[in-house]
Amino acid sequence: MPDSSRATIAERVAAIKARLTLPAFQAPMFLVSGPELVIAACKAGVIGSFPTMNARPIEVLEEWFERITAELAEAEKESPGKVAPWAANLIVHRTFERFDEDLALVQKYKPDIVITALGSPKRVTERVHDYGGLVFADVNSVVYAKKAAEAGADGLVLVSAGAGGHTGFTTGFSFVPAVRSFFDGPIILGGGIVDGPGIRAAEVLGADFAYLGTRFIPTTESMANDKYKQMLVDSTEEDVILTAHFTGVPANYLRPSIESAGIDPDKLSVRKEKKFDSRGDKKNEAAKAWRDIFSAGQGLRAIEQVQSVSDLVADLKAGYDKAKAAP
């Protein structure tokens, strides 16, 4: 990468922040985040992202990339300097069959940020750096954070305890300082963050950005169905179950969705064979689990309604400003 010094990355992060309403990402979510959510988030001043595997077949991914780049360029003309960058989330696990095709499209459409998942960012760093993009690696432990930093990630997404999807187990309170002790690049903290004070708290801990997934599911622009959105409104942290039953990897799910699928949430076995990496394969077995069994992080109490992304970001901003101004 021509400008790979940490100082340059810090300058680039500052330039990104200057375009944001809030130092936050709308996190990538399987079957939930697509172009509408990404575009709405970026227009509202929050970094929008989606997993490339949500677009099937590959032609759809190209359509999504085209739509996102075109609509955001248009928005930028209307509000110069006010549109947030966007990020593509790419599985880097060797079993992801579409890896090469997806990466080729990433190189063509040049998202500002590539968030790598399920493996070392090494496979993409050079090619993303070549077009001037930043690579942020999603990690769920300090050990993996260290490995990703050594592999050349520009930033680290710390998925902490209480997160939606495949969660981490380390609380953000110790995760951020532990990673800060050896990494001076951008840190993004995720896991149960649902409101403005939470976003501010991530900064106070030493993170540069907060990473919000679950909070963006009950928005009008997300691809989640109405049953899922309403269940998030109706649920609290008491309804969140951690289990490896569905994919072989521990993830947080809504208890009522397990019940409504006719499964007893109190008698869940642990799947021996991991299915998490089959999200990108042809059989797509894990998609069934994620379509009918709804995933959510612990931060549910703050979710009171289904709302537009712009209204949600305005609410988050009001809470953030209040927390920041507090003595």
Ligand SMILES: Cc1cc2nc3c(=O)[nH]c(=O)nc-3n(C[C@H](O)[C@H](O)[C@H](O)COP(=O)(O)O)c2cc1C
């Ligand atoms: C329904 C759902 C699907 C997810 N799918 C993905 C995914 O495909 N790739 C990924 O890197 N993270 C995925 N995640 C994790 C999020 O990107 C993020 O780490 C998490 O939502 C943060 O915690 P929170 O939900 O408590 O805000 C998913 C999370 C949820 C809730």
